[in-house]
Amino acid sequence: MGRAPCCEKTGLKRGPWTQEEDELLVEYIKKNGHGSWRSLPKLAGLLRCGKSCRLRWTNYLRPDIKRGPFSPEEEKLVIQLHAILGNRWAAIAAQMPGRTDNEIKNLWNTHLRKRLLSIGIDPQTHEPTTISSPLVGPLKRPPASPSTRHMAQWESARLEAEARLSMESSILLAPTTPLLTNKKTNTDYFLRIWHSEVGNSFRNINIKGEKIACSSPASQASVSGMTIEMGPKPEPELSSSNPEPESKPDHKSIHLYAGFTHSSSSNEVEDSSDTALQLFFDFQGQNDMSFLEAHFN
DNA sequence: AATGCCTGCAACCGCCACAGG
DNA sequence: GCCTGTGGCGGTTGCAGGCAT
Missing domain, CATH: 1.10.10 (Arc Repressor Mutant, subunit A)
Structure with a gap:
């Protein structure tokens, strides 16, 4: 070749x-x-x-490989997992028994990517490619680091899920509230992914000495050799003595500055929280997670 | 029928992480 | 801590087959 x-x-x-x-x-x-x-x-x-x-x-x-075309449900699952995991095909494949990372990667590159583009969604960020503003007209969203975005989306989803589950538990325990059914909630599926192989890469975090607390003001962790920093975004060092206009890109560092607070004005935070998460949940009008239920059962 | 273009997918490559010495 | 070997991953390539002209 x-x-x-x-x-x-x-x-x-x-x-x-x-x-x-x-x-x-x-x-x-x-x-x-x-x-x-x-x-x-x-x-x-x-x-x-x-x-x-x-x-x-x-x-x-491999004998356990499921060959043949992807079903619409599988395609949907790939899109949703890609929104969470990005181009981590092996991690996506791990959530789809019988499918290989190569197969999923090919599906994405030949079908799904184009499909998303055709409906005006950026296949990397899973957000609309243009946003129209009444004041300044259509504007292009500044590119955000896909890794940052995906990890932040994932973490946001987890936190939201745990919060909801906690709330549901308290409702369930309250003697005066109506009985809830056993129907699994969206929350459940996020938590189940969280506690599956995919979540491992986030949970197996070694922080120098302490277990990470996502709500702590400033934490640092490493995942698969990457550094994750969480907490308030530090002020940029405006050192005039430093002739280097932009530091060398560090692919192994991911910053989730203040990503889990509600009041930050950072673009990165905005990107990684509500808007993106909502788009993720609402993609193509799909607002339930039943496809995940099928997957886990 | 012949040719050119397009698409899907199997296979390859380079890079990285990790383990062991 | 460094070096080496190995496995795994993601990006890319190029062949084969289908389709249009």
């Missing part, structure tokens, strides 16, 4: 897999498990690199 080989694989086969190769790979893994992918090809008698074998297995040969 016109690129340099990823590893030393002169003599190794590339390109589409043949049925014989598939059978060899499946047979070997059925008998021995995949073990070390690096050594698998040699042991299985394949002239492929381990990476290629792993990809073929995880994206195509």
Whole structure:
């Protein structure tokens, strides 16, 4: 495909897999498990690199893969999960048994992205691409960091969910209130995602010494090597002695300044809280989370 | 029928995180 | 703390098949 080989694989086969190769790979893994992918090809008698074998297995040969077109419900779920997780295809795939990250990524790039664009929604931010203002006319929303937006949306949703659940519990416990049904609420599904694999990346937070408290004024945490800072946005250092006009972008730092208060005027905060969350819930007029119920049951 | 264009998707690549020495 | 090996992830590519001209 016109690129340099990823590893030393002169003599190794590339390109589409043949049925014989598939059978060899499946047979070997059925008998021995995949073990070390690096050594698998040699042991299985394949002239492929381990990476290629792993990809073929995880994206195509795994027995639990559900093949065939995505249902409208699945597409909807992908859109909603993308609104929460962004381009973290593996995390999205983890919430969709039988679907691979590659499949979901392809679906997104070939169908869903275009569909959202065609209805005027930015596929990265899940917000309308233009906002018209009576005073200044149509204006383009300034681009926000997708990671920041998605993490903030996720955290906002979790907090809201827990607050609602707490309220519902108190209502339920109150002797004078009408009985609530057992019907699962939207809140439940958010919490269930929160406590699933997806939520892990947010919950497995190591803060230097202490467990994070999202409502605390200033917290710092790291998730998968990223730094998350929460709390009031610090004043920018306007040091004239610093000749560097803009600092080098740090892809591993995410700032959620004051993201969970109600009174901040920060654009980032505004982006990441109510508006985005509402759009997320209201997408295409969908206001219930029944699709999640189907997913979890 | 021939050709060119478009689309879907399997496969590849580079990068990153993590574990072990 | 550094180095190396390995697995995993996301972005990208290019082939194959379908469709339009």
